[in-house]
Amino acid sequence: MRKKVVAGIDIGGMNTRIGLVDQSGEVLADSNIATDQYPTPEEFISAIHNSIDLLLKNPDMPLSELIGIGIGAPCANYHTGSIENAANLPWKHVPLASMLEVNFPDVPVKVTNDANAVAIAEMIYGDARNLNDFVVITLGTGLGSGIVSNGELIYGHDGFAGEVGHITAVPNGRQCNCGRCGCLETYVSARGIKRTVFELLANSTEDSLLRDSSFNELSSKDIHAAALKGDPIAVEAFRITGEILGRSLADVVAFTSPSAIFIFGGLAEAKDMILNPAKENMEKYLVGCFRGKVQIKPSALGNKDAGIVGGASLVWRNFI
């Protein structure tokens, strides 16, 4: 009997990762294409098609049957199966599902945004397996979120629900790429913590390892490395980031009352440095009836494959 596999696809601004995932969530084979090397959606879809075919023919793979394709992508709409108004991709609109269904007419193609895909993977393969009400916050360049209530992901009437990165954390605060000011992701994200470092470097006279990097050079990994060495600016930047995250999570709880909030992505690797101030401030700002009930913890999904597994879990969830 052939082994059933789902192709999980994680579309990012630079790279698109494609993998074949079995029912247990294991990535059996994977490959990578450079998103920005394809001038048209047609060429991009054709490259995905070829990649999936090559992976299926990979001699190291068991004899397999493709039973579906699941995709996580920025600005992807679950209802329409399309990427809509993407800012960080080479193409603004791509009807992903309908284009791939031409190439793979016999299998379902499911599409959602990357944070929602991670939330579904957490529900099927991670620590949210027995939870009906939880939230996943993904900390990458920006801040994404997937909200699960009553055991179902909340897509909203238009497929775009879960934009927690764009709730107001600081009225009239930092300018956001979305055109608003003070959005949560301008403080809590890889780019947000960098902005906080530069604000601290400007406001204090404290010596810091980070005074030798330009804004464009500095990465959140550098800030994490400096914090591990005890650099006071880096440590304070993580504390502030956690504080603002915790304050906003108190609002998240007031909406959907999740039992747990999972933090996923690069910044979450700083663990207690960001999670402790987040927990402390969430508790401080929670309405009484929610206090002491909501866990904040790092996602149980490995960073490396979560995008691929997240995409695949859109399909696997219908079989599990």
Place this chain on the structure above:
Amino acid sequence: MRKKVVAGIDIGGMNTRIGLVDQSGEVLADSNIATDQYPTPEEFISAIHNSIDLLLKNPDMPLSELIGIGIGAPCANYHTGSIENAANLPWKHVPLASMLEVNFPDVPVKVTNDANAVAIAEMIYGDARNLNDFVVITLGTGLGSGIVSNGELIYGHDGFAGEVGHITAVPNGRQCNCGRCGCLETYVSARGIKRTVFELLANSTEDSLLRDSSFNELSSKDIHAAALKGDPIAVEAFRITGEILGRSLADVVAFTSPSAIFIFGGLAEAKDMILNPAKENMEKYLVGCFRGKVQIKPSALGNKDAGIVGGASLVWRNFI
């Protein structure tokens, strides 16, 4: 054949209203007891029992069969069927459902908070009949909310979801009864607009009809009446209230992306005076992908009976 009816109960700090509601949402008979006249939950439950029996025996009623009891109450938990940690009731904890089930062993007893009950009534009898994703905001002494996503009310893991009145509207803002500062309901509610009037009376030198009332005397109805006469302080108070409401509704939309937000309760009677600035500011603060998609409108439920119908709709929804 006997007509099937549900007892809908609306428990408030002062009054508890009890009515018999048919499947079409019509209140066939109703009565009223003074909540605060009952020193113990047992006496209160016994009074509700008597009221329902009397209504069923009312000679003006068609021959009826009671098929369920639905209750909307402050701090009521859908999962446990209890009132928990009530601040404005004579008793802190009341296991409503289990106590009433002793008196009425043959019918289901459903309990939820008052705003959730209104949301379900809006879904069954109001303007949300064809909507899967919407929000109801109730403006009374405080601000309540009921959030419906994927066609289901969001109760959260503990039954307390939908506390939009306690998201932060103004960081370090007005003191709230909940112990926090800057909660939305300290600005947007009958009490909130009164606080805004007093702030305006303090800050401006403008003449106003409202300068002759004490804080305790002044009601939101007085403010509405003054605004209708063009009183500049009253008009400005409604504008500010609508502005803060609209700004926070932009965050509500970023969470669950509803297609409509229904405003219910006393302040909503001021219609455009509060709804126009709310619409304008929600649009202004919305992330681009949500703009022009979300309606704000007054609830289609009449204020008078909505509490009773809301309670009853908790039961009727399982038959409709």
